[in-house]
């Protein structure tokens with residue numbers, strides 16, 4: 001009898017500029033495909049609708065420094081990071097998981113995990129559209145201005161050169177087109 005190959009485990013890394021729709025896609029992958037989310041840690045204060053342990057683990061600078069992290073970054077004045085332990089815990093239950101990272105984090109994941117890190121770059125090149133989306137989400141005009149002018153958001157308007165050959169470039173404009181492309185990606189991962 002032929003033995004069944006153990007299924008390969010993948011982490012779907014959703015990256016792109018602020019307001020591109022990374023969290024929206026992550027929620028969709030969870031509800032539509034049951035793909036668990038890796039919750040990351042941040043020293044940023046919660047937004048009005050955000051809950052601890054659901055959207056982020058909210059940390060003080062001191063508690064953040066105690067964490068054992070796979071990678072961490074400074075983004076727009078705050079620290080963010082994710083733990084290897086959280087990924088291993090999710091992988092014990094499910095071969096697929098998703099995480100939302102800035103492009104620097106996406107690069108680190110690819111370097112550390114190789115092809116197991118499937119990088120999806122959600123592209124919305126027009127800052128006016130990002131502006132509209134963040135206001136629609138309920139961010140204050142001042143917060144949107146600050147975020148769009150941050151060096152990190154400016155940097156994340158493009159897929160980093162090191163990821164150009166390995167990342168999946170997915171324009172997130174018409175939602176139906178986005179979900180059709182996501183379906184193809186998930187089918188490939190489930191079959192590979």
Ligand SMILES: Nc1ncnc2c1ncn2[C@@H]1O[C@H](COP(=O)(O)OP(=O)(O)OP(=O)(O)O)[C@@H](O)[C@H]1O
Pocket residue numbers: 016017018019020021022023024025100133134136137172173174175178
């Ligand atoms: N294809 C789309 N067309 C129009 N609006 C969209 C689309 N995808 C997401 N949005 C909307 O854009 C807003 C920003 O989305 P989301 O919060 O997912 O972005 P994000 O990339 O996670 O941002 P951030 O990095 O700032 O947390 C939300 O109001 C969301 O509903």
Ligand SMILES: Nc1nc2c(ncn2[C@@H]2O[C@H](COP(=O)(O)O)[C@@H](O)[C@H]2O)c(=O)[nH]1
Pocket residue numbers: 015016017018022040041044071072073075080081082100101102103104105106
């Ligand atoms: N490299 C990492 N980036 C992270 C992590 N958690 C979130 N993020 C990214 O930070 C920015 C800002 O997020 P916001 O919620 O304040 O808008 C965004 O690009 C996220 O994708 C992480 O652990 N590591």
